[in-house]
Structures are given as structure tokens and as C-alpha cells.
Amino acid sequence: MSTPHETRPAVTIATPGVAGALTRYRVIAYIVGVMLLLLVFVAMPLKYFADDPSAMNVIGPLHGFLYVVYLLGTFDLGRRARFSLQKMVLVALAGTIPFLSFYAERKLTHELTR
């Protein structure tokens, strides 16, 4: 599984603690992904084009706090699954770009469960 250049031990779903961390990450990744879509495609147009900030006032801060949970989930999974720092940062940033968190979640799940 590991390439000849890889010095880190291979981590899979069987590694203790990884399965639980992956499940937690997947749940929060899905929630944050949906909230971000609501924020960008519903609340922002309502605020900036229709002058109605009420959806923004709710979804804006809610998304922010859920993103904090996403960061915690990413960091927890990253430590257990021995992500490189670069990978950790990329997965964290994926939560800020619409649709990308769904891709990151699928990719990580595939990597760890193959």
C-alpha cells in the first residue's frame, strides 16, 4: 500500500481511533457543506440583491461556528490518520469552498477504507 518513498506508517480504517474520527469528520463535513451552499446561494443573494438580511443573520454565524467544529474534526482525523501538515491545511480549507468539502469527504473516505 505504501510507496517506497513513504516513511510514515500506513494508516487505514483499522488503525485504532481512525474509524470513529472518520465518521465524525464525515458528519460535520456534510453539515458544513450544506450550510455553506445555503449561505452562498440563498442567504447572500437575499442580503445583497433583495436587501433582506434575516437569513444571513442566522446562517452566517451558524456556519461560522459549525466551521469551527469542522476544523476540530479535521484536526482530530488528521492527527489519528497521520496527515501531512499540507494535507491537513488543504482539507481544512476545503470546508470554505462550495462543493469542495463533499469532494474532500469522499476522497478521504476512499483513501482510508480501500
Add this chain to the structure above:
Amino acid sequence: MTGIWRTALSPRWLGLLVVALVLAAVMTVLGSWQLDVYRSKTAEATTARAAQPPVPLQSLMSVDDGLSRKVVGRQVSISGRWAPAADQVFVSDRPNGDQPGLWVVTPLLVGDGSSAVLVVRGWVPDPSAPAAAAPVGPVSVVGTMVASEAEDASDAATRGRVLPSLRLPTIVGMVDYRLYDGFVVLSSSTPSPAAAPAPVEPPAPPTDHAGLRNIAYAVQWWIFAAFALFMWWRMMTDDHRARSAQPPGTVSA
């Protein structure tokens, strides 16, 4: 025991600490900025702005600027000349106590006359009242800056010069000069007309709980700042533990 400091002070972790500190500093500043935005939205801030002495409108904004939150509620002075009587409009359904009536809004041309400020001159019982007659000639006014109303308060349609709400986009299309973003609610004018409309209180700026959103954003930025430092610490101690566990000689960089 080699001490965790040896790991912490290695070039890699020292460099990452600098990155984490810079990130945390930037995020702390962003949180403070959101707190400032919140403060400018509070009732105390509005009261404080209203208490400041009048300043020329042109020193606060130009006709190209959007109305800043920090200008709303300020007292401003403007010198110019009243626009033609045909450009005066009314806002319907504005009772004065229990008397039904309208607000009378007259554009005040400033500079070379290519731009104007909309002045809420006051309340009149009906558009044909003597006080509603549009004033003419040069004038200096002092008043309170207010924002355009967000949406039509009633379903009433615009009938001639009578508008359903104090809304800038409705008026922009009715005149052939540029308009400042906002309205001035008149407190005094020099010279003052013989029959003046009754003075009206400037409407309070809307709050719509938007301030709470800024508080939440401020807290979030500070959590991110703390998280950047926490992440550095945890990853550094993980690395330290991994190094300590490996026998000497096999440590990979």
C-alpha cells in the same frame, strides 16, 4: 528526557510557530474589526453620532459614495439652491400624532447643480397646504442624515408625485441630476420659508439584529486565532512524542 523545548525550538517548529502567530494575529485583528462594526451599530453609537456638531455633508461623503453607517444619524450642513418646484415629491401615510398627512421631500442642488441631496422638509396635512409649496432660491440647511428606507412599507403604488415610502431608487428615475445616497431630515434652514412644514423626527436607524451577527463573527475569528496556536502545539508535541519513541539513529527528518 531531552525536553520538549528541543523539539519546539527546532527550525521546523520554530518556523511553523511564526506562521501560527502571524495567522493568530491577523485573525485577532479581524475579530476586533467585527467588534468595531458591532459597536457602530449600537444605540449608544447612534446617540453619540447625533450629538456631534453639524459638519458639511461634502466633508463626510461625495455623491459617488454609498451611505456609510458612520454617517447615518450625523448632523450635516448643506448650502445650495432648491431644485425646481416640479421635482418636489411627497411620502404618503406619515401621520403627525393622530393627524394624517405626508412628508414633503425637496431636492437641494449642490455644487454646479449636477447633483442634489434629498431634504425631508417636514410634515404637511395634504400636498396643497401652503407649507407644502416648494421654496425657491439659494439656501443653507442643517439636518440629520438618514438612510433610504429598505422596502415599501405599504402596498400603495406611486401616484404622481406621492410615493409610498422614503425610498431613494424610486426618486432617482424622476430627476435628471445625480442624488446623494440618503436623505437629510431638516432641522433648520436659512432663509426659512414663511409657511414651513411641521418638523419631523429623523427615523431611528434599523438594527435588525445585525449587530449580534458581528459579535458572533468576532468570537469566531478569536476562536480561529486560538485554534491556530493550539494546532501548532498539538502537532509539535505529537512530533516530539514520535521522535522520543524511536530509537536513536532511525529518526527520520
